């Protein structure tokens with residue numbers, strides 16, 4: 496049956512999200528989460544580029560492709576690319592059609608670095624990217640804790656923050672300091688810690704106004720933002736829990752981070768323990784996080800708690816601006 500490609504817009508988000516979720520069921524999307532992410536891109540002061548394609552067969556969405564620029568790792572010549580085909584439509588050349596159309600678009604933009612990825616258990620995806628000149632740049636594990644297997648009792652000591660720090664949720668800090676001061680303290684800690692998260696290019700500074708948009712994310716849980724707060728109202732460390740788009744029994748971790756001056760004093764561990772406690776109170780079955788295989792501190796901490804690495808997502812790159820470009 497004939498396959499047609501067309502540019503996708505807002506009205507297609509339910510179809511695009513369904514394709515994305517079918518192609519990668521480990522990370523579900525809804526029209527709402529897609530609209531949030533897309534709006535974040537369109538509104539960003541860096542004006543990142545976005546181009547979306549939908550593949551249809553007999554009136555059904557069978558594939559999607561998108562290319563965009565990540566504001567958090569921005570370079571005018573760097574693009575992310577994603578090509579997805581629903582499992583029942585694989586093997587008919589739809590991925591190649593979508594990839595060819597994306598390639599033409601990227602060429603017209605003068606892209607010099609393209610990042611794309613696939614799971615390690617998807618040899619077809621890996622071969623597809625290798626044929627198109629991509630090589631491995633970074634591996635990120637889904638790291639999952641089964642809350643039914645976690646026993647908090649042996650961790651009572653480590654769950655306490657050092658003297659001079661208090662555990663507060665974001666709403667609690669807002670009640671004490673006011674909304675703007677609380678968000679600014681949260682932002683300051685987040686912005687510093689995220690600079691040290693392994694990534695394939697240099698982090699772009701995270702603007703406060705952009706950071707505030709996370710409260711519009713459909714999965715954002717204000718009470719799931721847990722903070723280690725100093726007497727002066729500064730945030731020394733944080734962890735974040737988000738609701739999952741598809742599974743009410745699952746929570747996803749945003750960032751866990753400790754400001755540099757506070758590292759290795761037990762803050763990260765205490766906050767993760769608080770997050771596990773909150774997740775259990777909310778009736779969650781599992782807690783997911785994504786950790787780069789090179790993130791030694793985070794992997795060590797999560798392993799101690801019983802998180803188990805699942806399959807790795809392999810981020811692949813063609814061209815390398817950090818290395819001078821090709």
Ligand SMILES: CC(=O)SCCNC(=O)CCNC(=O)[C@H](O)C(C)(C)COP(=O)(O)OP(=O)(O)OC[C@H]1O[C@@H](n2cnc3c(N)ncnc32)[C@H](O)[C@@H]1OP(=O)(O)O
Nearest residue numbers: 691692750751752753758759760761762763764792795796
């Ligand atoms: C989904 C995600 O959030 S992925 C991104 C994770 N965050 C980042 O990469 C941000 C940058 N890194 C950081 O902010 C910090 O290094 C964190 C959050 C990873 C760790 O925070 P800290 O407050 O320093 O951790 P904490 O002091 O509680 O350490 C607890 C345990 O973790 C392990 N650990 C922490 N840092 C290290 C390290 N550098 N090397 C090895 N193990 C470490 C140890 O087991 C440690 O226990 P110990 O000190 O008794 O040996």
